[in-house]
Amino acid sequence: xxxxxxxxxxxxxxxxxxxxxxxxxxxxxxxxxxxxxxxxxxxxxxxxxxxxxxxxxxxxxxxxxxxxxxxxxxxxxxxxxxxxxxxxxxxxxxxxxxxxxxxxxxxxxxxxxxxxxxxxxxxxxxxxxxxxxxxxxxxxxxxxxxxxxxxxxxxxxxxxxxxxxxxxxxxxxxxxxxxxxxxxxxxxxxxxxxxxxxxxxxxxxxxxxxxxxxxxxxxxxxxxxxxxxxxxxxxxxxxxxxxxxxxxxxx
Numbered sequence: 001x002x003x004x005x006x007x008x009x010x011x012x013x014x015x016x017x018x019x020x021x022x023x024x025x026x027x028x029x030x031x032x033x034x035x036x037x038x039x040x041x042x043x044x045x046x047x048x049x050x051x052x053x054x055x056x057x058x059x060x061x062x063x064x065x066x067x068x069x070x071x072x073x074x075x076x077x078x079x080x081x082x083x084x085x086x087x088x089x090x091x092x093x094x095x096x097x098x099x100x101x102x103x104x105x106x107x108x109x110x111x112x113x114x115x116x117x118x119x120x121x122x123x124x125x126x127x128x129x130x131x132x133x134x135x136x137x138x139x140x141x142x143x144x145x146x147x148x149x150x151x152x153x154x155x156x157x158x159x160x161x162x163x164x165x166x167x168x169x170x171x172x173x174x175x176x177x178x179x180x181x182x183x184x185x186x187x188x189x190x191x192x193x194x195x196x197x198x199x200x201x202x203x204x205x206x207x208x209x210x211x212x213x214x215x216x217x218x219x220x221x222x223x224x225x226x227x228x229x230x231x232x233x234x235x236x237x238x239x240x241x242x243x244x245x246x247x248x249x250x251x
Contacts, residue, residue: 001233002051008239009246012058014095014174014218015048016183019064030082034075049090060093060125073109077116084119093125095144114139127172135166146174148182149197151206154213173210174218177238182220193235194222200241204248211249 005013017024024031025044032039049059061083065076084091094117110128118124127144130136135143143166145152152173159165176182179197188194198206210217221234221242232239 002048002055002057004233004239005052005057006055007246008221008242009250010057012060012092012218013048013052014060014062014093015045016062016064017045019062019097024083026083026086028079028082028086030075030079034079045087046090049087053090058092059090060095061091062095062097064097077109077112080113080116081119084117084121084124086120088120089123091121091124093127093142095127095129097129097144110137110139125170135169138167141170143169143172144174145172149176149179151175151198151203154210154215171213171215172218173215174220176220177241178220178222178235181222183222188224193232193237196235196238196241198241200244201248203241204245207245207249 021038022031022035023038025040025042026046027041027043028039045059045061052059063080080094096117114126117126125141126139127142128135128137128140129144129146143160152175155171157171160167160169160171162168177196177198178194181194207217219242221238224231224233
């Protein structure tokens with residue numbers, strides 16, 4: 001899998017750890033104390049981080065506070081303190097999704113959570129996703145905007161000025177490479193992957209324009225739910241698309 005990521009030319013990966021039920025793919029004791037049976041003995045996060053590091057690719061982690069099983073305040077800060085002390089410099093950032101929905105209305109202790117998210121690596125980038133709304137907190141480093149497959153042009157630098165809507169954040173945009181989908185619900189049969197949402201040359205041109213504007217991009221690729229050596233892990237057409245983009249942008 002790490003070899004496949006390297007083929008795309010990616011400089012970083014955002015890996016989803018939790019969305020919906022609060023399961024986490026690593027042996028985190030703080031989670032087990034609060035939600036018994038919601039972790040794994042295998043340290044998948046550590047394995048991914050090490051494999052990417054060998055290829056000079058950074059790892060960011062995605063976290064969604066969710067509804068129902070959501071740990072709160074002291075618990076959430078304790079969980080992230082342990083996770084981040086465990087991985088240190090191996091985790092380069094966090095993408096905290098839907099902060100405007102589940103965290104902001106509760107007057108959450110943002111500064112304390114930010115300290116927990118940066119434990120073990122003060123240089124770690126933190127993104128609290130406000131969707132398309134104004135930033136929900138003065139803390140954080142990276143704008144975590146997303147809008148499915150639409151290619152959003154670089155925003156005015158004024159929005160990122162000290163008095164702007166996204167004050168002092170680094171502009172960033174994420175989008176899907178397949179139309180309207182962030183994840184697969186059902187495993188596609190061979191040849192039934194969704195067609196890529198973008199053509200090769202227009203996508204390569206867009207990536208180059210954003211690079212010149214100093215706007216980092218994260219592109220979401222659908223992945224297979226059953227990982228075997230006999231089935232493609234990602235959409236073969238999308239992987240070929242990214243190989244082309246790499247050949248243009250990295251040339």
